[in-house]
Amino acid sequence: MAAINFKTLNDDDVNEFFNSFDTVLTDCDGVLWIDMRPMKNATQVISTFLELGKRVFYVTNNSTKSREEFVEKCKTLNFEATKDNILCTANLSACYLQDLGFNKKVYIIGSKAIAKELTEVGISHTGVGPDSIIENVPYRAFKKDPEVGAVIVGFDEHFNYPKMVKAASYLNDPNVHFIGTNTDERFPAANNVIIPGTGSLVRCIESCAERKAVIMGKPESYIADLLKKKYNVNPKRTLMIGDRHNTDILLGTRCGFKTLLVLTGVSKLHHITKWKRSKCPEEKEYIPDYYINTIGDLLPYLEKFKCKTITPST
Ligand SMILES: [Mg+2]
Structure with missing residues (x-):
């Protein structure tokens, strides 16, 4: 059984580990940063991976930012x-x-x-923003837009009953595609306040539409298929770093990536102990190959490895 404490590896094991992958997939929230606070030494770890010639992909289930906005955030926090x-x-x-070929x-x-990402690929859309309840207008009066051929459910602070009525009505037609961005149930708790995540909204629409959504984010395999097809990534030479067992680590286990769990987010050491004892096959898939307290703790190992592998030009 895996779940090796990274810090117990000897020098040879560490070298073998860093030599065993060319691609790094890293989750963002809970691994590289929490909100706008980067984790200690995380930027140096990513830049050292890049210096070593590793390809780095930032893989996030967060649906509230476009790629452009993520690039901006990375730049602000000093991630390339x-x-x-x-x-x-x-x-x-x-x-x-x-x-x-959706049109x-x-x-x-x-x-x-x-909306922004859809516009970029030339797909029209409707629905973003508040949708108020109009008094005295019965929900039955809702008229479907005949042009709508897909429903996407992502994180929406304006989620409410009228939106449920619309989504479920569109999805009553089996030809209408049903996409959920991700299934994260909650955000990491802060101050004992529970913030429901997109998964809660997706489950709600699945329930009233009586259909299952196709999920885009981790742990579903669409991401892995895209990485293989578009970026030629070899799963056997790929490392997935994450803080969440049922998204990051499960994606890695299912796709044959090496997995490294950091303990700065959702999943903790006592969870690993629980999964090791569990008889449930899915819980076994939550067990990472390696774990380490924070991503920044990789830095001294990476620095040492870099000295050995990159000979300074004289
Ligand atoms: Mg995370």
Whole structure:
């Protein structure tokens, strides 16, 4: 059984580990930063990976930012990034519909970022923003837009009953595509306040539409398919770094990536102990190959490895 404490590796094991991958997929929230606070030494770890010639992709289930907005955030926090190494669910949803040759309109429960990514690939949309309850107008009076051929559900602070009525009505037609950006149930708790995540909204629409959504984000395999197809990524030479067992680590396990869990976000050491004892096969898939307290703790190992592998030019 895996779940090796990274800090117990000897020098040879560490070298073997860093030599075993060419591509790094890293989750963002809870790994590289929390809100606008970068984790200690995280920027140096990413820049050292890049110096060593590793390809780095930022892989996030967050649907509230477009790729451009993620690049901006990375730059503000000193992480090197371009649109091409951001995999976010607003963009993945647009790519998915584009791959299908979709040419109708999308009803969005979600953010402006989804709208922006759809516009970029020439797909029209409706639904972003508040949708108020109009007094004395019965919900039965809602008239479907015949152009709508897909419903996307992402994170939406304006989520409410009228949006549920619309989404479920569109989805009553089995030809209408149903996309969920991700299934994260909650955001990491702060001050004991529970912030429901997109997964809660997706489950709600699935329930009233009596259908299952196609999920874009981790742990579903669309991301991995895209990485293989578009970027030629070899799963066997790929490392997935994440803080969440049922998205980051599960994606890695399912796709044959090496996995490294950091303990700065959702999943903790006591969870690993629980999964190791569990008889449930899915919980076994949550067990990472390695774990380490924070991504920044990789820095001294990476520095040492860099000295050995990159000979300074004289
Ligand atoms: Mg995370």
